Amino acid sequence: MKIKQGYERIKKSIWLYPVAYSVFALLLAAIVVLLDNGYLFDMRPYLPELLLTSASLAKSVLGVVSSAFITITTFTFSTTMVVLSIYMSEFSPRVVENFLADERTMKSFGIFVSGFIYSITCMLFIREEYLTKPILAGTIGVIYIIFGLFNFILFINSVGKYIQASNLIDRLYAQAQEVISIYKEEMSEYEIVSKAGVESQNLGFPIRVKANGYVQIVDYDRLFEVAKKHQVTIRFNRMTGQFVTNEIVIGDLLVIPEDIDGQRVAEEIREHYLIGMRRSEEQDFNFSIQKIVEVALRALSPGTNDPNTAIFCINSLGLLLGQLCSLKEGYVVMKEEDSKGKIYRETYDLDRMLRDTFLQIVHYGQGDVYVMLAVFQAYRHMTNEAKFTNREVIKEQAHYLFDRLLKTVHDSLERKLIIEAYEEILESEGKF
Numbered sequence: 001m002k003i004k005q006g007y008e009r010i011k012k013s014i015w016l017y018p019v020a021y022s023v024f025a026l027l028l029a030a031i032v033v034l035l036d037n038g039y040l041f042d043m044r045p046y047l048p049e050l051l052l053t054s055a056s057l058a059k060s061v062l063g064v065v066s067s068a069f070i071t072i073t074t075f076t077f078s079t080t081m082v083v084l085s086i087y088m089s090e091f092s093p094r095v096v097e098n099f100l101a102d103e104r105t106m107k108s109f110g111i112f113v114s115g116f117i118y119s120i121t122c123m124l125f126i127r128e129e130y131l132t133k134p135i136l137a138g139t140i141g142v143i144y145i146i147f148g149l150f151n152f153i154l155f156i157n158s159v160g161k162y163i164q165a166s167n168l169i170d171r172l173y174a175q176a177q178e179v180i181s182i183y184k185e186e187m188s189e190y191e192i193v194s195k196a197g198v199e200s201q202n203l204g205f206p207i208r209v210k211a212n213g214y215v216q217i218v219d220y221d222r223l224f225e226v227a228k229k230h231q232v233t234i235r236f237n238r239m240t241g242q243f244v245t246n247e248i249v250i251g252d253l254l255v256i257p258e259d260i261d262g263q264r265v266a267e268e269i270r271e272h273y274l275i276g277m278r279r280s281e282e283q284d285f286n287f288s289i290q291k292i293v294e295v296a297l298r299a300l301s302p303g304t305n306d307p308n309t310a311i312f313c314i315n316s317l318g319l320l321l322g323q324l325c326s327l328k329e330g331y332v333v334m335k336e337e338d339s340k341g342k343i344y345r346e347t348y349d350l351d352r353m354l355r356d357t358f359l360q361i362v363h364y365g366q367g368d369v370y371v372m373l374a375v376f377q378a379y380r381h382m383t384n385e386a387k388f389t390n391r392e393v394i395k396e397q398a399h400y401l402f403d404r405l406l407k408t409v410h411d412s413l414e415r416k417l418i419i420e421a422y423e424e425i426l427e428s429e430g431k432f
Contacts, residue, residue: 014100021110022117028140029121036135037125051139058138059126065141066119072152073112079159080105086163090304092294094287098171099162108155115144165299165309169292173316175281176288180323183285186220187347191333198235198331198344205253205262207234207269209244215273216240216280220345222272224334227341230260234269235331235344241284244275254344285320286353292317293357300364300371310365311374317357318378324348325386325394351393362401369414372405376421383428398425 053061080099087096099105122137161167215238227234233255244250251269256262279287296313299306329350335342358375365371379398383391402422409415 014106017103017106017110018113019110021107021114025114025118026121029118032122032137032140033125036137049134052134052136053138055126055135058135058141059123061138062119062123062126062141065145066116066123068145069112069116069119069148072148073109073116076108076112076152076155079156083159083163091165091168091298092291094291094294095168095172098168098291102158102162104154104158108151111148111151115148118144165295165306166312169295169309169313169316172288172292172295173320176285176292176320177323179281179283179285179288180320183283184323184327187327187332190335192328192330192347193333193344194330195346201235201254204233204235205256205266206249207251207253207266208247209250209275210246210270211275212245213243213275213277214279215242215244215250216276216278217274217283219272220334220343223269224341224343226265226268226272227334227343228336228339229341230257230265231340232256232260232265233340233342233344237346239346239348241279241286255340286348286356289317289320289353289357292320293360296361297364300361300368307365307368307371310361310371314361314371314374314378318381321350321353321357321378322382322385324350324353325382325390327390328388329390350390351397354394354397358397358401362404366405366408369409369411369417372401373417373421375401376418376425380421380425380428383425395425398422 083099084096087093087099119141122141126135126137218236218240220236223234223236226232232253234251235254236251238244238250250273253262253265256265281287292313296310296317298304299309299313327347329347332345332347333342334345358378362372362375365375376398379394379401383394383398386394399422402418405418406415409418
C-alpha cells in the first residue's frame, strides 16, 4: 500500500514531467554533441547536407531557441498562475489540483524546460575552432522549437477550455461517473445484507487506526485474502473519504479462531488501507461530487450570481446520484463457499449523501425558484432510477424541501411551479 501511495504521489507531482523531459533533453544533447564531435561515428555520410549547419550558425540558432523557450516557459508559468487564481476565486480551492494534475499542462512545462536545457547544453560544447565540419545540433534545436510551439498552442487551447465552468463540471462529472461505475460493478458481484443484522453481532477484536486523516484507499481484495488466510470475519465500517482520528475503531474482527492472534491479524489488515491528510478521488466519488457542489455554491454566492451554472451543477449531481439509487443499502458480504473467512463492507448511505449534496444548495439557492425546480428535477430523476427503500428516502428529502419552500415562497406563480414539481415526484415510478 505504501508503495502504491508513493507511486500515486509521484504520478500527481508537478515536477514529474519537467524532470523526466529534462533528463531526456540532457541525454539528447549528450548524444548530439558526441555525434557532432565524431566520438560515436561519423553520421555526415548518412544525412542530407540540408540538415547540417556550420558551428557558428548552429550556435546562433541555439541561442535564439533557448531565448524562445525561456520566454514561453515564463509566459506559461504566468498563465498557469492566472488560471489557478481563477479556479480558487470563481470555482473552489479543491479543483486547483484537477488543473495541476492535467497531463497537458505538466507536459507543456516539461517540453519548454527541456528545450531550454538542450539548447544551452549544446551551446556549451560547441567549439567553433575545433568543429570545422557541419554539425547537427542546430537542426535538432529548430525541430525542438517547432515541436514546442505546437505544444504551446495545445496548452493555450487546454487553458481556454479549463477556465470554462461547463467544461470543469463535465470533467468532474466524468471522473465521478468512472469511480461510481467501478463501485457498482464491485457491488453487483456480492450479496448485500441488512445493516441491522450485521451491526447486532457482538463486538469482536477492534481494528484501530494509527494515524489521523482521511481514508484514502481500501484494498478490499487484499483484506479478503487476509480473512480467508486466517479464517476470520472482518467488519469494515468506514468508507473512503471519511475522516478518522488516531485510535478510532475502523473495523472489527467478529469471528476469530482460538489459535489466531487478533492483534497480529489487525496489524496485517492495517497494511491494506491508507490514511492521509488529503482526500483522494481514486475510490472516493463523493469527493468529486463535493467539488461540483462547491462550484454550485460559488455560482450562487452574491458576488458571482450565476444561477445557470448552479442549475448545470445540480443536473449533473442528479445524474450521478441517480446511478447509485439502484443499489441496496446495508453491508456487502465478500465470501466464498469453501472458506470461513468473510468481509462485511458497508455501503453508502443514500440519505446522508442526499443531505450532504443538496442541503447547502437549498440553503443558499432557495431565493431562486428555478434553482429549486432544478433540485426537484434531480429528485424526480433519482426517484425514477431508484429501487428498494431508496425511493422513499428520496421522497422524504423532496418533502422536506417542499415544506421549506412553502414557508418562504409567497408568489402565487412560484408556489404553483413548486407544487407541480413536487407532485411529479410523488407520481414517479421507478424503472425496476
